[in-house]
Amino acid sequence: MHFEYSIEGGNFSRAGYASSEIKKLLKQLNVDMGIIKRTVVACYEAEVNVVAHAYSGTIYVDLNTDLIRIRLQDEGPGIPDIDQAMQEGFSTASSKVREMGFGAGMGLPNIKKNADKMEISSEVGKGTTLEITMFLQ
């Protein structure tokens, strides 16, 4: 089954809405609690990333009895060096931003840690696509 949710860049008051909706779906499907937890943590982290860095985005969810596939596609600045971005603690945030407690560089590694499979592609100046896959069986 297919679901879509749009994300508005910069609107933090709505960040997390899509993740909550996806969580509801998984509960209705009687998916294992542990899988729901990991999915929601990964999805929420990714959703907030889009809100924080992109202009707009869409979450596409496809699910069947074998797997959940969540694709977050955004229009934004993109990531110049994905390998670097995937390193724990790497962040492009300025020291000032870090002092405020943001930009610890844990977002993407945390998504990877929770997802069964994660794929990311990005084009600078265009946007980023992140795909999270969770296996249910």
Place this chain on the structure above:
Amino acid sequence: MMAVKYFHHALKFRKEVCIGCSHCMNVCPTQAIRIHGGKAELTDNRCVDCGKCYRACPVGAIIVEQDDFSRIFEFEHRVALIPNVLMGQFPEQVSINQIRSVLHELGFTHIFEVEHGTRVLEGAMKQYMEQHGRKKPLISTFCPAVVRLIQVRFPGLTDNLILLKPPLDIAATYFRKKLIDEGAKSKEIGMFYITPCAAKIAAVKSPVGDDTSDIDGVINMDFIFNKVYTSMKQGHKGKNFCQVPSLYTLQPEEMLWSLTEGESSRMPGRSLAIDEINNVIEFLEKIENGENADIDFLELRACDQSCAGGILTSGNRFFTVERLRNQAREVEMENLPHYHQEVDESMESYRGFLMENIGVKKVLPRSMEKLDEDMKQALLKMQMVRDIMALLPSVDCGLCGSPTCNALAQDIAQGRAEITHCIFIQKKYEQKDWLNSKDSMEILKEIWGEEKFGSQKN
């Protein structure tokens, strides 16, 4: 398939009194109520005994079951286990002594404040937090309605519950043991809890994470309040009545334990207190998403102003809170003569015994969100819900007997309702001649009962 009944419920719906007004259905935070045949019907396993429906019912069709008061006389030793909020129900001029005296006059041989149990519990909670600190946030099990809410709506958070007995059970365990050690026979001891809410009754009758309870019966606080206050109004001041000073038996922090921030203010690290069930639900949604997960401790209470807002309280909850805070301040500032030291010392000597018995078993998830046990079936039903939602008007009028359009769609997918229950669909079908007006009237009667469509009043 027979549904397994997970919970005992203290809230009872009286069909003969119910007028099918649907107020209860609309306020239920777990969507446990439907209207059928003009009467409210409860889905047992969804209900968490929060009591929102009890408050909303305009005709008193929902009652809170209690044990017959005369049952106390079956025992030689009759213990009233009272929560401190009972003391907050009475007006200022009524002293604690007076209340205690009248309780004795009514037939109780002993009175013991359940908050005495917090002394041992506080230490145990801190120890528990040290041992399980990685499972952030740890959630208090003080409020039984919240524990059930987590079981049915946030099953993934059951692991976060602090698996320790609430103060009530600790107090009961202590007092029974103490009486036995003083020579009483266990079967001669009757422990009766004076409850401010329905959830606590349910928790006594089917303890969460425990098999048995040390408590023999539960009596509703409003019942006791009326009995005591009437007796006072009629001039009975109690045999042991003495004017001043008031005999406080609790420490200030114990007095405040059941109020909002009563626990969170005592816990180390970053802790938060949230009261009122809808606030709790909103917050748990966030926690479940992994947001703000660096909170160490959560105190969650189903009622606004915590136990002071319990559905069986008589006093205004804000006055109750004020009164209890004043009492606590009085004890703190003036160091009034009270005999809590004696209780403290006695409880201290039982600390080892109480700590051995303080744990409860794992609290199991009881998710009520799933559309079907089997995921394949659940997916089919989910698709069905989506298709039905495309037809429904999304106005949540409740005229179908379900609280929202989405709830109706789920009821239909699970074979518990029909699409024609929707009044908008009925109108549409009538226009297309798929349904005649007589049939659509029959449907409405089926949901709302014959009486509502009886002869027109002028």
